[in-house]
Amino acid sequence: MDGQPVAVPAGIGIDQQARQISSQHRPAANGVVHIESPVKATFSLCQFMTEWDVALTQDSIGGLKAGGGNEFRAYVNGKAYVGDPAAVEFRSHDEIALVCGPVGQKTDVPSSYNWPEGE
Template sequence: MLAGVSVVVLCATALLGAVRSAPADVPAPAAAESPFLPATTAVGAVTGAPWDRPSDPTERAAAAGLRMLGTEGTALHLHAHLTITIDGQDEVVPAEIGIDNPSGSVSPLHTHDTTGIIHVESPVQADFTLGQFFTEWNVALDDTSIGAYPSSAGETFSVFVNQQPYSGNPAAIVFTNKMDIDIVVSPAGTAASPSQPFDWPEQY
């Protein structure tokens, strides 16, 4: 009889040990969050041209879902060109959008000069959009307007990518290398057309 009791006790002990050693359900770790959030809208001022470089580049980068870097990233390095034409006049894309000189920091999405070349230099692979750039610039952009334009009856708003008409919200355009982007506001009675393909300097 004692032998039978011993067997029962041993079985119960083994079962209890198995229950205690069974791993608890542990939730899988969350995927690492990208430090850059690709905005498909542009949040900016509804004002007329010219549009100057913002005085608060770090705050504008944050509004675009971007964080400032101590140095330009190298994991993703590409360039795009932006031309803006309002009633037949080319508007200047300012130098140093996305660059905070006092702090020595730079956004992964920025300009160095007034050529219209947009630099994408990121420490991670990610999508960067025209909407993010316009948010950094603090200029409103959507599928019907840029800043305060069209501002009069009959004006038309058009977007071209690589000289081809683009339909949809231009803020959602994802930059690719040597992409040509034209935003054109045309006077009443005129047809919109893109600029000639940008002549890229050799260093690009």
């Protein structure tokens, strides 16, 4: 947001009381979304955001919206994503960034992630 990174919290998709996890979850605060499913399926950013209970549209994320001098952009592996970011499909080791800030603001978008061994 406005050129500053915002951490996605750990624990999304994990219900400690029920001792259950969603197919898409974030066990740690390291930026990695884990996908573990008993069936082969395609998972999208929209599904993860729904699990997080944060709305995602083509021009907004949660309460942050394009307009009034701000723009909203999505990137996958450092390249601008054209279309609705909710449709971004998770693929192994993709780096996904959502950016909201002043129109034309220069933002350093990560193109890769330094994956820990075994991830």
